[in-house]
């Protein structure tokens with residue numbers, strides 16, 4: 001998958017294939033109610049939480065991000081996690097297999113698509 005594919009949304013790029021659940025730790029540690037119950041089954045619950053909160057996006061952190069994204073790729077609640085992050089951005093860390101930078105690109109893509117739709121409607 002290439003994050004440079006500006007014409008496809010993140011959910012489209014991520015696809016819908018989900019593997020079975022694994023026991024965990026990560027973002028699910030903060031599950032507080034029914035609206036966030038998806039967190040209690042996130043694949044990151046059994047992972048090192050530091051993987052999901054890299055201190056940069058370059059150097060050794062790139063391996064950390066890649067490992068976190070690999071865990072997210074097999075997470076059964078990846079879509080819910082991504083939706084949460086997109087609706088609560090700016091939010092730090094890796095959510096739904098995306099970094100803050102990935103989500104920023106997604107917001108820009110949506111703004112451009114909305115502007116293009118408005119121009120088409122006005123024409």
Ligand code: SF4
Nearest residue numbers: 042044072075081096
């Ligand atoms: S998508 Fe990634 S960050 Fe979100 S709950 Fe699943 S493993 Fe954790």
